[in-house]
Amino acid sequence: MGLRSWFRRQQDEEERPVIPAPPTEQDILAALNRVNAMLVEGNAPPVVTSRVRRIARTINDTLPRLRNLGAGSADSYSVVATATDYLPEAVGGYLRLPRDWADTRPVDGYKTSLMVLIDQLELLAATMDKIFDAANRADAQALVAHGMFLQAKFGPPSGTDMTLGSPS
Template sequence: MGVKDWWQRRFGEAAEDEYVVPAPPTEADVLAALNRVNAMLREHNAPAVVTTRVLRIARTIHQTLPRLRGLGLASQEGYSIVATATDYLPEAVGGYLRLPRQWADTRPVEGSKTSLMLLIEQLDLLTVTMDQIADAANRADAQALIAHGRFLDAKFGHHADGGTDLSLGTP
């Protein structure tokens, strides 16, 4: 019998429930969030200018996710991808789609910008950010390939005398 049980029996009060930390999102959670955004676009017949941008962001995320396995979704890059797929992208698209289309596409809401213009700016910013993360993930693999090539060249490449060392036992 623990203190919690004793407290509940003694005073008839429920002890404070323990907070359970939710599991971190998985790749499947990220892809499911992207599918929900895609469904919102289809359901609301979003303009092509919006749909093409969202699909580009989704494609970049989908292609980058496997490359982040080494870093984990808890890395800064992983966090940005998860937040974009599960929060930033759905919030931006959802906010636009909740507005009447004619009003959203023609009525200035911030200076001379319409809701559609604001959404496009937000989607373009997300596109650039996701592209930068994808480039960084690819660059890490490219650097590993370069380093491996240098190792192989040092191990088996041409020597200063113009000859080639083909013996496997020589360092």
């Protein structure tokens, strides 16, 4: 190996971007805990706290099932991004404002900052609910398919009569 090729290899190694590892389940839970701490420290109104906790609960319920959505899927990304970026950004933006001003002054048409935040939280909650349903759908479909198999294997040929008959 010559000096020129050594310099070229060194230069190539320096130019490669460092890609951070994807967040782990613990990273996601830590991000949700930080949002909860923001709510407590910022004395967020109950209407905000209840919505954020609902979103966090849905994310918690979805995390063990992320693999059902497929690695690298848009839904998996949305769950991670909601916990680590979208939710903290929305809550933080609201909490940085003076409370009285944020809750009484219109900033978007007739909506106050509180109303804007509530709309954002409702959208995130609805999205997380849809993703949770999608994550569970594979197991639910497998259960239905298994029931159809059992019916075909052991059930009566003309329907699902579940009554107990007399022993033959």
